[in-house]
Amino acid sequence: MNGDELLGMIWEALGDDRVGTFEATDRLEKQFGYRCPDDLVKTLTKYRRAGLVKGEISMELGGWVWWVDEECRSKANQEGGE
Numbered sequence: 185m186n187g188d189e190l191l192g193m194i195w196e197a198l199g200d201d202r203v204g205t206f207e208a209t210d211r212l213e214k215q216f217g218y219r220c221p222d223d224l225v226k227t228l229t230k231y232r233r234a235g236l237v238k239g240e241i242s243m244e245l246g247g248w249v250w251w252v253d254e255e256c257r258s259k260a261n262q263e264g265g266e
Contacts, residue, residue: 190227191236191260193218195252202251204242235259 197211209224220227228250231237236256242249
């Protein structure tokens with residue numbers, strides 16, 4: 185699987201929601217039967233640094249919350265991604 189395919193799966197799994205890491209992992213597994221070979225947090229952090237996914241610490245959830253917005257999608261389009 186290449187990076188563009190994985191990014192597309194992550195975007196679809198997150199949808200328009202803000203979800204915690206556990207929920208994101210669960211959605212990827214349920215929707216695509218896919219479990220990230222490395223820790224999903226590492227992958228999401230890599231995409232966050234590239235501006236392709238947004239993330240922040242949530243005190244309520246006790247961990248990271250992830251989401252995708254139009255800024256992320258337009259950045260990918262500018263770079264020839266999704």
